[in-house]
Amino acid sequence: MCVGFYIKGYSWKMKMTEEWRAILGKAIWAASGDNAQPWSVNILSEDRVVVHLATEKQNVYNLVPIPDWISLGMFIENMSLATAGLGKRIDTEMIDDYQIQVDLVPENDLVINPISKFIESRSVNRLSYKRDQIAAQTKHKLAALFDEDMELHWFDTDKKRFQIARAIMRSTDLRLRMEETYQIHKNMLDWENAQSHDGLPIESIGLSAFSAKSLKWLLANERRNNRVMKLPGATIFTQIELDLIPAMLCGAHFIASFKPDMRPHPQAVDYVRAGRAMQRFWLTLTQEHLCMQPWYIVFMFSLYVERGMFFTTQHDRAQKLYKHFTQQITAPENISVNHMFFTGRVGVPNKNPKGRSLRKPLDSFIIDDGL
Structure with missing residues (x-):
């Protein structure tokens, strides 16, 4: 007879592959209001995760959760950009308004988008800019x-x-x-x-x-x-x-x-x-x-x-x-x-x-x- 056991705080580490670590390591650089970072991830297997939005972080600035949904979309897009470099793509499905299931799917013909190298350097600049017109x-x-x-x-x-x-x-x-x-x-x-x-x-x-x-x-x-x-x-x-x-x-x-x-x-x-x-x-x-x-x-x-x-x-x-x-x-x-x-x-x-x-x-x- 096989006896299973669960050590709290360790189970997810057994499912955290190098691929997921690389992908999610890019995903968390998505923008969020006041740098709240309202996401969490449940790793279900080597090719499936569920990304959650933290509804408890709601305040007067996001009583309608549009900023959070936008931030979630940015998180998912970073995942998509990161997977291309691994010969994979992602398929997504909304479970409800605050959860998205993400599956890794092999894809051999993907071209790496050059904007992916700016994921970590992208940032907000609140200072004054030059007044040059946008071409x-x-x-x-x-x-x-x-x-x-x-x-x-x-x-x-x-x-x-x-x-x-x-x-x-x-x-x-x-x-x-x-x-x-x-x-x-x-x-x-x-x-x-x-x-x-x-x-x-x-x-x-x-x-x-x-x-x-x-x-x-x-x-x-x-x-x-x-x-x-x-x-x-x-x-x-x-x-x-x-x-x-x-x-x-x-x-x-x-x-x-x-x-x-x-x-x-x-x-x-x-x-x-x-x-x-x-x-x-x-x-x-x-x-x-x-x-x-x-x-x-x-x-x-x-x-x-x-x-x-x-x-x-x-x-x-x-x-x-x-x-x-x-x-x-x-x-x-x-x-x-x-x-x-x-x-x-x-x-x-x-x-x-x-x-x-x-x-x-x-x-x-x-x-x-x-x-």
Whole structure:
């Protein structure tokens, strides 16, 4: 008679092949909001894993889990790019809105995509860029990376840059004044390390030394922070440094969205597809020596207002942000907030930030169901 046994924390290591270690080691370099890294992986066999999204990491920035689905898609795309170098491809199946089964399948004729070598170097640059226009051929190359039910909208005139700058400034004024975001901001910023494995290094976000010290002083005490944030003009210097200057000094802004006639009601699986496209987009930008910074909060807060969701006591400021964004930016371009999935700015970097978000060790993402 054969007696089986299970040692907790060891079972998955028996299934962690060198292939999975190589593939997942690339996958975890996907982008995620505030470097939350909301994924975990259950290794079922040498050719099958299940990737999970951590729903417990939900906060006011992802009450609708579009950012998480996009991040999951980026994770899956990194897996796909990594497998090509091993003579394999991946087949995927959504189990539910928060789990994807991934199977390794032999494929001898795959060509390694050259953007795969930028997986680990791709990063957010929150500093100012050169104002060089994005070349038409580059825009065409980037547009070709998306599925046929998706489209890119570009904003590269000074008028449009300023309209978007105003929207981002409004979102910063709102989020810094919201009591709902205090703990998020306090927890996500890393004040000690220029290279942070589980947060945002303060040196990476683009604040001056004075503003960074002021922010640290505010976040040290919630009552103090809330009192100061009730004052007129309390956020103006942060708006100028983090929003106005970078938004004006870039090559272009963009909005990526689904075509309403082809995808009237996007589902989780569609946002995962969009995330895969966005990863190809971002890696291609890196290949072209361009950089990117998302400005997601404008989009998410506007989506909440559009859908009638209560997310803050700062109701008037939220309404003003929504009206500015929709009336000045999206409506003139016939863009539906309900069909957007990514927003950001791109350009040629002036310099790279001193700090950078890294990733937690691969083994910390592996879960075991004990089977």
